[in-house]
Structures are given as C-alpha cells and as structure tokens.
Amino acid sequence: AASTSEAVVATSVLPSWQDTAAKKSIVDFVARVTQAGSPDYVPPAERIAVFDNDGTLWLEQPAYVQLVFTLQRIHELAPQHPEWKTEEPFRSVLAGDMKGVAATGETGVAKLLAATHTGMSTSDFRATVHDWMSKAQDPRFKRSYTQLVYQPMLEVLQYMRANGFKTYIVSGGGVEFIRDYSERVYGVPPEHVIGSTAKYKYSFVGGVPTLTRLAQIDNVDDGPGKPASIEHVIGRRPIAAFGNSDGDIQMLEWTTAGPGARLGVIVHHTDAEREYAYDRTSKMGKLDKGLDEAPAKGWVVVDMKQDWKTVFPNATQ
Amino acid sequence: AASTSEAVVATSVLPSWQDTAAKKSIVDFVARVTQAGSPDYVPPAERIAVFDNDGTLWLEQPAYVQLVFTLQRIHELAPQHPEWKTEEPFRSVLAGDMKGVAATGETGVAKLLAATHTGMSTSDFRATVHDWMSKAQDPRFKRSYTQLVYQPMLEVLQYMRANGFKTYIVSGGGVEFIRDYSERVYGVPPEHVIGSTAKYKYSFVGGVPTLTRLAQIDNVDDGPGKPASIEHVIGRRPIAAFGNSDGDIQMLEWTTAGPGARLGVIVHHTDAEREYAYDRTSKMGKLDKGLDEAPAKGWVVVDMKQDWKTVFPNATQ
Ligand SMILES: [Ca+2]
Ligand SMILES: [Ca+2]
Structure with missing residues (x-):
C-alpha cells in the first residue's frame, strides 16, 4: 500500500519534474513539515517559502x-x-x-x-x-515574457500553497514590475511580492492624493538586503527558500540556518537547448559561490536539464 | 423578515458597539462590498482594511x-x-x-x-x-498593556476578516514591538503588521547568520509615510482605514479617495471615565485637523463614550 501511494504521489505531484533527487528533496521536506505528529511539524502560520524571481521563476537571459x-x-x-x-x-x-x-x-x-x-x-x-x-515579446522564444516562466516552478508554488505555505517572491527587481503579473501568472498576490523600491512622495496632484515615484532608492532587495527585507516585511524567518544566483546566498543562509527542517534550493541553468546554460561567469544571474557552498549547506541544486521534464508552460518539447 | 434578520445582525455583529450610526456605517459598508451582485462588490483579494495601532486598537495615554x-x-x-x-x-x-x-x-x-x-x-x-x-502593567488600570486593547475594535478586526478582509496594522510605532503580541491579541499575523523600522545589518556573528539592528531609521511610518508604506508593502489601495489622530489623515485620504465604496473611521477619545478624553491639544494622538475634515470627507467619527458599550475586554463596567 505504501508503494502504491508513493507512486501516486510521484505522478500527481510536481508532474513537470523528473523523478530525481531534486523532486524527492522538495516532496520529502513538505511531507516532514506538514505531517501532524512529525518531529519536524510546522504550523501553517509559520510555513513561509520565499522565491527569487529572475532566473528562479522566469527567464533572465540574455538580459533581465x-x-x-x-x-x-x-x-x-x-x-x-x-x-x-x-x-x-x-x-x-x-x-x-x-x-x-x-x-x-x-x-x-x-x-x-x-x-x-x-x-x-x-x-x-x-x-x-x-x-x-x-x-513585449522575447525575440528567441517568440513569446510574451509572462509565458517564459518555469512550469516546474509554477508547480512548486502551487504545491506549497496547497500544503499551507505562504509563497513570497523576494526579488532584486522592482516590486511593481513583478506585481503587474504575479497574481495571474504565479498566483502570488501583490502583498506577497517583496522587491527593490523607490521612495514615494505623497501629495495632492490636481486635488487627488497621489504617490509620486522619486529618483531615490528606498530599498535594494539583493544579497544581504534579502534577509533584511524578509524580516522587515514578513517578520518571520522562512523555512524554505528558492534562488538561482549568488545574490540569493544570504537569503538561503538565513532561511536554512533556522531550527527544524529547512529547504534551500538553487536552480542551476544547465540547459542551453531548451533555455540557457550559465553560471560562474554570467553577467545576469552569476552563480559561483553558491555552487561551491551548496553541498556543505545542504542546499539542493536543481539541474534544469536533468531534473525538469519541461521548462515553459505548454511548450512543444 | 427583513426586520427580523436585521435585528439578528444588530445583536450578533459587533456586540460591544451601541446600535448607533457608527456601527451602522461599518456594517453597511461591509454588506455593500461583500454582497455578490452589488454594484459596490469587491472581490476578496481586494478587501484590504488598514488599522492604526496606538489609540485605535489599544490605549496610548498617558504615554505611548x-x-x-x-x-x-x-x-x-x-x-x-x-x-x-x-x-x-x-x-x-x-x-x-x-x-x-x-x-x-x-x-x-x-x-x-x-x-x-x-x-x-x-x-x-x-x-x-x-x-x-x-x-509590564499600566498603573491606572492595573492590567498588562495587551489587556488594554479595545474590545469593540477586536470585534471589528474579527468581523472584517470573517467577511474576507485582510486586516493590516499600519502604525507609526516600531514594527517588532507590535508583532510581539499582534497575532495572539488581534489575530493579525506578523506579516500583516507594517510599522516604523530600523535598518538591519546582515552578518555572521559567532558563525550564525544574524540581523543586527542599526541606529539608522529605515522607515518612519507616520503621516504621509503611511500611504507610502501601504503601497510598498501591500501594493494595493485599501478600501477601509481606521485611525485616531492627525497622523492617520493621509492614510484615510489615500484609502477613501479610491473608486467604489470606501470606509474611513476615526476613533475619537471622549471617555475620560472608562479610558481618556483628548483630541486637539493632546501630546499623544493629537486629533485636530482630522476632526475638522471628517464631515466633508465622509469619515465616520466614533464617539467612544456614546458608541462603545464596553472599552476593554472582560472589563467590569
Ligand atoms: Ca535571480
Ligand atoms: Ca494613533
């Protein structure tokens, strides 16, 4: 009976993931923290998962x-x-x-x-x-950018929410830019998007209360700025974090250094044919120190080519 | 039948509120935005209500x-x-x-x-x-501060959440200070608390990833800072706002200037016997311009003495 139900899980959960170690790590983690009575059980209120955006949820090559x-x-x-x-x-x-x-x-x-x-x-x-x-359309894929999100990651977002997680985006990109499409594409509402911000000026313009975007940076949400933003906005330490570059190292550290079961995942772009292959020397999404540190830190490195059956939604493979 | 159901509503909803115009305004607003088919219907995702904390949800006299x-x-x-x-x-x-x-x-x-x-x-x-x-105990009421929250406002928070609202605290006070008790006392989780913040420094201290609080202000969440914080953190304009002082005017303006049904509420401290009576000249929670502007803006002014049956939870009246 156990093997039957495991087989059902394997095919019904995260269907765009190959049945490799990466998928198993994610599914096992979710099982551990959601099973009542498990020593690693985490109440739903504390199930916070954070996701970088560029290169983790959608493409970032050849330019953000x-x-x-x-x-x-x-x-x-x-x-x-x-x-x-x-x-x-x-x-x-x-x-x-x-x-x-x-x-x-x-x-x-x-x-x-x-x-x-x-x-x-x-x-x-x-x-x-x-x-x-x-x-806007991407010239290589001839698709709008909101169709160049990663199907396996859409499934992770949905899977985690179905298991009581709150899924937050924590991006170095501008927060409003992501909020434009996060709800309809990722199922992530605007209030669950954290990003870099400009200062706003509040005033009446033509008799109407208006927030004007100033040419002053309010917050840079990258590198060490990510744990700081998470603490400012969420006020709880996440138990799962997904990133793809060295700008996510501090977020991964902060998330996985907490007590109990923790999940840190790095998406490694290894698939030049279906998407792009890049890491240590890339101008966008450089992943160097993160690759070196992942084994010792217990972070799962997703090999896009090996671990994902498909990359984009409804893509002809 | 209509009068019977209205009577049931009157006694079962917001029980610590007198059946006066203030309560009616709140209940009518919630009915308008939640009734399917109503021209003022608002989908649950957009039902955001924001609450000032000091003097709106708990006492602020004789000192914050x-x-x-x-x-x-x-x-x-x-x-x-x-x-x-x-x-x-x-x-x-x-x-x-x-x-x-x-x-x-x-x-x-x-x-x-x-x-x-x-x-x-x-x-x-x-x-x-x-x-x-x-x-800590308040010397006048001989109660912990978390017992000096306003029972009628606890009921509003719960009532709005029961009607699909997300309830956010937007306070000039320090965000961590409120997060200590907001979930157990108000039912408001840490990620729904917006407040003033210090800058954090991320570093390893004794080998452990640590956020250290710096003596630099990150954000002052008062006056014009309130709509700016709301836009930064929530990314949607609220449809209901509750405040008690001139520091809430911009939040009330920003909330009630949007299209469709809007609710702006000011808690006016008029009850020296059960709590405190203060407004235009108070050092804490000065309410002067807000009182003048409320009628033209359509903001509901709650007269604590007249509109609230009780002030604190389980208080002997
Ligand atoms: Ca990235
Ligand atoms: Ca106040």
Missing part, C-alpha cells in the same frame, strides 16, 4: 526583463527628449551600443532607471508596465 | 506604550551605563524629569531609542520586548 523594458522605454520616450541624442547613457542606448551603456557604469544605469521608472505616479507607472508587458 | 518600554529599559540598563548619570537625556530619564527629557528634543529621543532599540540582534530585541510585555 526589467532591463529590456528600460531600454525599450528609452526608445519610446526619445522623441520627447531630443537632448538624449548627445547625452550618455541615452545616446548609446539609442544607438544600440551596449558597450557604450556599460561604460557609463552605475551612474548610467541610475540615469536610465530615473528616466523610465521615476517622476510619475505609482498608478501611471503601473499602467505603463502593464501595457508593455502585454505587448 | 513603546515610550513606557523605552523609559523603563533605560532604568534597567542604567547599571551598565554609569555615564548616563550625567549624560542627557539619560540623566533626566533616571531622575524622572520628563520636562528635562522633552527639552532634549528629537536628538534626545533618538538617543533613547538607539540605547534601547538598536545594537542587538533582531531575535534578542524580540526576546527583550516579549519579556517586558509579559510583565
């Missing part, structure tokens, strides 16, 4: 989606900014000269973000993101 | 509870700080000279907060707050 948005917005806004023809980093963006953009460094990036992400109301920015997201 | 904690902690820590005998504002605190403390202004307050709220790990601070909260 929010960076694609930013560059395309510069092109869209250029007619209103004739000065950009000569002003860096705008000149390089408009000329398609990515090396020129890179040469402007962090100051350049800050200018691009300020020009595209600030100075408008929160609702106007939301509308701009929504409009872009509904039209 | 967190201020009482701060001053008592200075006394407890004084033996380890002989320099405080001569250094302001510590000298005045130890001498019980509140005018002397007040004379040190914001700089003095910052020093008191730094000495009592920062420099330790988040878990050590949590333990200190928890220990204090379990022992």
Whole structure:
C-alpha cells in the first residue's frame, strides 16, 4: 500500500519534474513539515517559502526583463527628449551600443532607471508596465515574457500553497514590475511580492492624493538586503527558500540556518537547448559561490536539464 | 423578515458597539462590498482594511506604550551605563524629569531609542520586548498593556476578516514591538503588521547568520509615510482605514479617495471615565485637523463614550 501511494504521489505531484533527487528533496521536506505528529511539524502560520524571481521563476537571459523594458522605454520616450541624442547613457542606448551603456557604469544605469521608472505616479507607472508587458515579446522564444516562466516552478508554488505555505517572491527587481503579473501568472498576490523600491512622495496632484515615484532608492532587495527585507516585511524567518544566483546566498543562509527542517534550493541553468546554460561567469544571474557552498549547506541544486521534464508552460518539447 | 434578520445582525455583529450610526456605517459598508451582485462588490483579494495601532486598537495615554518600554529599559540598563548619570537625556530619564527629557528634543529621543532599540540582534530585541510585555502593567488600570486593547475594535478586526478582509496594522510605532503580541491579541499575523523600522545589518556573528539592528531609521511610518508604506508593502489601495489622530489623515485620504465604496473611521477619545478624553491639544494622538475634515470627507467619527458599550475586554463596567 505504501508503494502504491508513493507512486501516486510521484505522478500527481510536481508532474513537470523528473523523478530525481531534486523532486524527492522538495516532496520529502513538505511531507516532514506538514505531517501532524512529525518531529519536524510546522504550523501553517509559520510555513513561509520565499522565491527569487529572475532566473528562479522566469527567464533572465540574455538580459533581465526589467532591463529590456528600460531600454525599450528609452526608445519610446526619445522623441520627447531630443537632448538624449548627445547625452550618455541615452545616446548609446539609442544607438544600440551596449558597450557604450556599460561604460557609463552605475551612474548610467541610475540615469536610465530615473528616466523610465521615476517622476510619475505609482498608478501611471503601473499602467505603463502593464501595457508593455502585454505587448513585449522575447525575440528567441517568440513569446510574451509572462509565458517564459518555469512550469516546474509554477508547480512548486502551487504545491506549497496547497500544503499551507505562504509563497513570497523576494526579488532584486522592482516590486511593481513583478506585481503587474504575479497574481495571474504565479498566483502570488501583490502583498506577497517583496522587491527593490523607490521612495514615494505623497501629495495632492490636481486635488487627488497621489504617490509620486522619486529618483531615490528606498530599498535594494539583493544579497544581504534579502534577509533584511524578509524580516522587515514578513517578520518571520522562512523555512524554505528558492534562488538561482549568488545574490540569493544570504537569503538561503538565513532561511536554512533556522531550527527544524529547512529547504534551500538553487536552480542551476544547465540547459542551453531548451533555455540557457550559465553560471560562474554570467553577467545576469552569476552563480559561483553558491555552487561551491551548496553541498556543505545542504542546499539542493536543481539541474534544469536533468531534473525538469519541461521548462515553459505548454511548450512543444 | 427583513426586520427580523436585521435585528439578528444588530445583536450578533459587533456586540460591544451601541446600535448607533457608527456601527451602522461599518456594517453597511461591509454588506455593500461583500454582497455578490452589488454594484459596490469587491472581490476578496481586494478587501484590504488598514488599522492604526496606538489609540485605535489599544490605549496610548498617558504615554505611548513603546515610550513606557523605552523609559523603563533605560532604568534597567542604567547599571551598565554609569555615564548616563550625567549624560542627557539619560540623566533626566533616571531622575524622572520628563520636562528635562522633552527639552532634549528629537536628538534626545533618538538617543533613547538607539540605547534601547538598536545594537542587538533582531531575535534578542524580540526576546527583550516579549519579556517586558509579559510583565509590564499600566498603573491606572492595573492590567498588562495587551489587556488594554479595545474590545469593540477586536470585534471589528474579527468581523472584517470573517467577511474576507485582510486586516493590516499600519502604525507609526516600531514594527517588532507590535508583532510581539499582534497575532495572539488581534489575530493579525506578523506579516500583516507594517510599522516604523530600523535598518538591519546582515552578518555572521559567532558563525550564525544574524540581523543586527542599526541606529539608522529605515522607515518612519507616520503621516504621509503611511500611504507610502501601504503601497510598498501591500501594493494595493485599501478600501477601509481606521485611525485616531492627525497622523492617520493621509492614510484615510489615500484609502477613501479610491473608486467604489470606501470606509474611513476615526476613533475619537471622549471617555475620560472608562479610558481618556483628548483630541486637539493632546501630546499623544493629537486629533485636530482630522476632526475638522471628517464631515466633508465622509469619515465616520466614533464617539467612544456614546458608541462603545464596553472599552476593554472582560472589563467590569
Ligand atoms: Ca535571480
Ligand atoms: Ca494613533
């Protein structure tokens, strides 16, 4: 009877995962913390699972989606900014000269973000993101970005919620950018999305209470900023964390250092054919120290090529 | 039949509220937004209600509870700080000279907060707050502070949750201070508490991942900071807001300026006998502009003396 029910679990749970060690680690962890009477039992209120976004829940190559948005917005806004023809980093963006953009460094990036992400109301920015997201397509896969989420990870999100977990996204990306689609695509409501934020100014604009996005960073939710944001917003230590890059190491450390059963998972991009293969030297989603530390820390490293039957939803394989 | 069911509602819902206009406003609002087919229907996911804490959910006189904690902690820590005998504002605190403390202004307050709220790990601070909260007593009511919450507001929290609302606390007070008791007293889990925050530093202390509370303010969640925090953390505009002071005006404006049915409520402390009576000139919870603006904005002003049958839980009246 035990083997029959295990076989049923194996096929009905996480169907896009191969029956390899990675899937077993996730399913075993959930069983341990949800089974009443288990020494590792965790009450539902404390079942918090956190997920990085770029490269963990959706693709991040050849460039973070929010960076694609930013560059395309510069092109869209250029007619209103004739000065950009000569002003860096705008000149390089408009000329398609990515090396020129890179040469402007962090100051350049800050200018691009300020020009595209600030100075408008929160609702106007939301509308701009929504409009872009509904039209933009990835050139390689010829799909909208919200269709380039990882089917196996959608199943993990749903599986954990079905087992009483609250699933939070904890991303270095802008929080509003993710909130645009997180509820309909991931089943994660806006209040469960934590990300980098701009400062807001509250004032009346045309008699209407308005939050205006300022060109000042409120919070950078990456690296050591992730455990800090988790503590600020959630106020509990998660018991499971999923990431894909060295920017997730502190979140994984913080999550798995707590008492009781803990789950740390790193998605390793090993599949150049179905998606991308990259790790130690990648500009986006660099995974170097995390790969070295995973064995000693007990973090599960998911080998995308070996462990996932499919990558994207409804993809012809 | 309608009158019978209305009578049942009147006695079974919000039992510590008198059957006055204030209660009717709350019950009518909830009915409008929850009734399927109503033009004001709001899906459960968007039913967000926000509550100020001090003076809205528990008492704040003669001093904010967190201020009482701060001053008592200075006394407890004084033996380890002989320099405080001569250094302001510590000298005045130890001498019980509140005018002397007040004379040190914001700089003095910052020093008191730094000495009592920062420099330790988040878990050590949590333990200190928890220990204090379990022992501290209000001198007038001879009760712990967690027994000095408002019974009618506990009923509102529960009533709104029973009607599919998510109830968030949005307080100018320190977020960890409220999280210590919010779940067991209010039924509000830590992740639904928004408050003022200190910056955290992530590092390994004795080989253990640790968040240390720094003497730098991360966020001041008061006045215009309230709508900004709501947008940062929740990412949706609430449809109901409860406050008690001018520090809640922006949160009330932001909430009630949205489309559809909206509820804004101000708790007016009018009951010197059972609690306190204060408004326009109070040092804690000053309510001046809010009283003036409430009628034009359609905000419900709760008259504690007239509208509440009881103030504290299980109180002998
Ligand atoms: Ca990532
Ligand atoms: Ca208050």
